[in-house]
Amino acid sequence: MARAIELAIENVRSGRGGPFGAVVVKEGQIIAEAANRVTATNDPTAHAEVLAIRAACAKLGAFELRGSELYTSCEPCPMCLGAIYWARPDRVYFGGSASDASRAGFDDSLIYCEIAQPHTSRRIPMIQLMRDEALETFRAWERQPNKIPY
Numbered sequence: 001m002a003r004a005i006e007l008a009i010e011n012v013r014s015g016r017g018g019p020f021g022a023v024v025v026k027e028g029q030i031i032a033e034a035a036n037r038v039t040a041t042n043d044p045t046a047h048a049e050v051l052a053i054r055a056a057c058a059k060l061g062a063f064e065l066r067g068s069e070l071y072t073s074c075e076p077c078p079m080c081l082g083a084i085y086w087a088r089p090d091r092v093y094f095g096g097s098a099s100d101a102s103r104a105g106f107d108d109s110l111i112y113c114e115i116a117q118p119h120t121s122r123r124i125p126m127i128q129l130m131r132d133e134a135l136e137t138f139r140a141w142e143r144q145p146n147k148i149p150y
Contacts, residue, residue, distance in 0.1 A: 001071045001093055003033060007048070008073040011035035019073070019104065022048035024056035024089070026068040032056035048072065049080035053087045063150060065089040074101050077108045078115070086150075 007021025018036040025031065034051030038044055049072050057063055065087045074096040076084055084092055098108055110123075119126035141147060 001073075001095060003030065004048075004071045004073045005095055007033055007035040016040045017046075018106070020048040022052035022070060022072040024052050024065060024068050024070055026056075026060075026065075031059050031068070045079065047077065047080050049076050050083050053083055057087065063087075069093065074098075074106075077101075077106075078111045 001023075004021040004023045007023070008019045009021075011017045011021065012019045016035065017038060017040050020036040021034070023030050023033045032052045032055035034048045034055060036048045037046040037051060040046075049070065052070065052072075053065065056065055056068065066089070068089045070084060070087075070089045070092045072080075072092065072094045075094045075098045076092065077098075101107070102109065114122050114124075119128065
C-alpha cells in the first residue's frame with residue numbers, strides 16, 4: 001500500500017496526473033505498478049488500477065490475475081471496479097475512500113446513480129439498436145469450438 005500511495009503522490013508532484021496509484025502483487029512481489037495518466041495521455045480510461053492490471057496481465061501473459069492482490073491508493077471508481085472484477089485478483093486493498101476522493105473533486109457518485117437509471121433516462125441516453133442482429137455475436141461465440149472462456 002505504501003508504494004501505491006507513493007506513486008500517487010509522485011504523480012501529483014510531477015504534474016503527470018491525478019492522485020492515484022496502484023500496485024499488483026503476486027507471491028509477495030510487485031509485478032506491476034501504475035499511476036493515473038488520464039490527463040497525460042488524454043485517455044479517460046488511464047486510471048492507475050486499469051493501467052496496473054494491463055501491465056500485470058501483459059507480464060504474466062494471462063487475462064486474469066488470480067493468485068494476486070491489488071493495492072490502490074483510493075477506493076476504485078466504477079470503471080476500475082469493473083476492470084478488477086474482470087481481472088479476478090484474490091483481493092483488493094484500498095487507502096482513501098470514495099467520499100475522500102469526492103471531497104478532492106473526484107466524485108463518482110453520478111456514475112453509480114446513472115447505472116441505476118433506465119437507459120433512456122441517463123444523462124447520456126443509451127439507445128438499443130439491432131438487438132436481433134447483435135444476438136448473432138453470441139450465437140457465433142456459442143458455436144465456436146476453440147473459444148477461451150473468461
